[in-house]
Every structure is written in C-alpha cells, then in structure tokens.
Amino acid sequence: MTFSASLDKALYLTLENGCKSLRFDGNSIQSAMDLDDPYLLALGYSQTMMGFLLFVPDPKQVLIVGLGGGSLPKYCYRYLPESKITTLEINEEVIALRHEFFIPDDNERFSIIQTDAVDYITHGRAEADVIMLDAYDNEGLPAVLATESYYDHCRMALSEKGVLVINLWGTDPKLNIYIERLKRVFNGRVWYCRAFNSYNVIVFASNDEHFKMNWIKFLFLASKLEARHDLDLQGIVRRLRAGLQYSLS
Template identity: 90%
Template sequence: MTFSASLDNALYLTLEDGCKSLRFDGHSIQSAMNLDDPYSLALGYSQTMMGFLLFVPDPKRVLIVGLGGGSLPKYCYRYLPESKVTTLEINEEVIALRHEFFIPDDNERFRIIQTDAVDYITHGHAEADVIMLDAYDHEGLPASLATESYYDHCRMALTDKGVLVINLWGTDPQLNIYIERLKRVFNERVWFCRAFNSYNVIVFASKDENFKINWIKLLFSASRMEALHDLDLQGIVRRLRAGLQYSLG
C-alpha cells in the first residue's frame, strides 16, 4: 500500500511497504521508520552517524540538530539509557508529527526544543559529549549551519573529549569546503566516509586534543559494542580507515 499526504508546500508524509517516510517535495527522503521496528535505524546514513560510539561510547549528553522523523533521537534514547538526549528543531510542523513517528514525550532524559540551532548554540546554551548535525530543508543544507564560525561554536559546546558528527550530501559542490573548515576548527582531527547504502558523507570531528586513532583497538571496540547495538560498527571503522574512494566536491 502506498499513501502520500502533503503537509505543507515542501513536506510530505508517505507510507509504503511497512515504512513511513518524511519527504521533501514528495521525493527526497528526510527520514524513514520501519513500522515493525520503529526504534531501529532504517537508513544507512543514520546508521553510519551512530559511529560516534567509536569515539564516545558512553555519552552523558547528546545534542541533535534536526528532528525529522526522530530516528536518531529515538535510537539514542532507547539504546543509550544513561544519556540525556536533546533535539533542536526550528520547524513546528515537523515537531507536530512526533507521534506519527512514535517519538517519546519530553521527560527527564528526552526533550525537543523548537529553536534556531544557530542561535541556541552560538549563545552558549549547549553543552554535550556528542553533537549530531542532521538539519536539511527542501533546499538542502542551510548555509548558516555550515560556516566555520558555527563549527567553532559547536566545538566550544562540546566537552573536552566530545565529538561532532555531521551528515553531508556527497553530491554537494561545497562538500570539500565544509570538510576543510572542520579541519581548521578541529586541528585536523577529522575523519569521514561514505554512509552505508547512500551517497551521503558522514564526518566525525574530535575535540580531544590527545585523541589518536589506533585502528586495531578501534576494531576491537567496535566488535564489543556490536553486542549492544544492531550496527555494523566494524564496517564503519573500515570505511573510515580506507577513506573516501572518490573525489570530494
């Protein structure tokens, strides 16, 4: 069965083959949920973003920019029970769909804040062990969420060993520019790879000045964590180690 409903000029809710999706212009999938397992991560890019566990396996505070269908907030809430999960979303119509995607009500560990993420983070309201940037609209990545200044404010909002995770479109002509900005802000402590089953590029930037990757230890850690998470963390390690096999930007 296929069902599609227009929510505003750019937002569509689609139900097809047991999967509910939030789409832009009826085409580009912004978020997807498997109705049989609503807390799982249905899309390869969101699975790859959870690779932050390789850097920060036990975050106390996770800040997510961009709600969409809530896949990442829901996953972190359920499978990281010691974490407080805060999501920033500017669009009230997206927040209004939270129950369509089985997103939990706000509580002591979980909350959604309607706000401009640039204002929120640059004015010092944020502090987190992990910040995930996954905010797109029907026109793509808002320019204000990809400036060097904004990345620097994200770095300042991170705890000393924190990590910034960013979902970027692999076909974005500015892709290489964004990564170079991140390298300057994080003093080259930046790793990236193509996401599973997509052209998205997932970038990880560590604030920890003493952090150095030991690939063998990282594979071992990934193997241990896979007992707790239905994620191919070892595959993410291999992708990060191999680097991108295509030209950026």
C-alpha cells in the same frame, strides 16, 4: 500499500511497504521508520552517524540538530539509557509529527526544543559529549549550519573528549570546503566516509586534543559495542579508514 499526503509546501508523509517516510518535495527522503520496528535505524546514513560510539561509547549528553522523523533521537533514547537526549528543531510542523513517528514525549532524559540551532549553540546554551548535525530543508543544507564560525561554536559546546558528527550530501559541490573548515577548527582531527547504501558523507570531528587514531583499537572497540548495538560498527571503522573510496554499497 502506498499512501502519500502533503503536509505543507515542503513536507510529505508517505507510507509504502511497511515504511513510513518524511520527505521533501514529495521525493527526497528525510527520514524513514520501519513500522514493525520503530526504533530501528532504517536508513544507512543514520546507521553510519552512530559511529560516534567509537569516539564516545557512553555519552552523558547527546545534542541533535534536526528532528525529521526522529530516528536518531529515538535510537539514542532507547539504546543509551544513561544519556540525556536533546533535539533542536526550528520547524514546528516537523515537531507536530512526533507522534506519527512514535517519538517519545518530553521527559527528564528526552526533550525537543523548537529553536534556531545557530542561536542556541552560538549563545552558549549547549553542552554535550556528542553533537549530531542532521538539519536539512527542502533546499538542502542551510548555509548558516556549515560556516567555520558555527563549527567553532559547536566545538566550544563539546566536552573535552566530545565529538561532532555531521551528515553531508556527497554530491554537494561544497563538500570539500566544509571538510576543510572542520579540519581547521578541530586541528585536523577529522575523519569521514560514505554512509551505508547512500551517497551521503558522514564526518566525525574529535574535540580531544590528545586523541590519536588507532585503527586496531577502533576495530576491537567496535566488536565490543556490537554486543550492545545492532549496528555494523566494524564496517564503519573500515569505511573511515578508506575515506571516500567506497562506492554506493
């Protein structure tokens, strides 16, 4: 069964082969949900973003910029039961689709705030152990969400050992510029890799001034965490160690 509906000039909702997707311009997939398992992370980039668990296994506060179909907020809400999940989304049309994607109602642990994320974070209203930047529109990554100043404000919003996670398009001609900005802001504590089954590049930046990468310890931690999460965290460690050497696989 295939179904497609235009919601506005920039958003399309599609249903195909048991998967409901939110798309830009009727083509690019922004988010996807398996109807048989709505909390499953159906896309490789979202699975790879959960690699933040290697840096902060048990965050108390998770801040997500960009709602989409809510895959990451839903996953964190279900599988990190001690965490408070806050999502910032500027587009009210996207928020209006929350029940299409079985996104929970707001409660004491889960909330969606309609706001400009730049304003919210730069004015000091954000505090988190993990910040996930996954905000795209039909024209791509908004430039204001990739400035050195914005990255610095994200760093200031993080806890002492917090981590910033960013989803970037691997074909973006400014990819290396963004990574260099992050390295300056986080004093070089930046690691990145290809996402699973995608050209997306996922970047992790640690705010822990005393953090030192130990790949053996990361693999051991990944193995332990896989008992709690249906994620290939060991695969993420291997990808991070290889950097951008992976092809689309």
